[in-house]
Amino acid sequence: MRSARKKVPGLPEGFRFHDLRHYLASLLIASRADVKVVQARVRHASAKTTLDTYGHLWPDADESTRAAVGAVLAARVEGLTEQPRNAEGS
Numbered sequence: 001m002r003s004a005r006k007k008v009p010g011l012p013e014g015f016r017f018h019d020l021r022h023y024l025a026s027l028l029i030a031s032r033a034d035v036k037v038v039q040a041r042v043r044h045a046s047a048k049t050t051l052d053t054y055g056h057l058w059p060d061a062d063e064s065t066r067a068a069v070g071a072v073l074a075a076r077v078e079g080l081t082e083q084p085r086n087a088e089g090s
Helices: 002-007 017-030 035-042 047-057 062-081
Strands: none
Touching: 017 035, 017 047, 035 047
């Protein structure tokens, strides 16, 4: 990589191959790739390694999980409060 660094204009002095790897991983995560896709692309042996290294980059899912649970509970409450129709349709 050191010899390639000289051939690519504009690379920072301290540029390393791993910088490209981290950049790729961060792009994939920002594009909503799941951990197994990122693991495969950066060639980690396990998803644990990927999560240990890049887990902080995945968006916080707390709000989306709260919204999902809220929607399910609201639908169930709505289903319980609907008035049943009699056989004549009134």
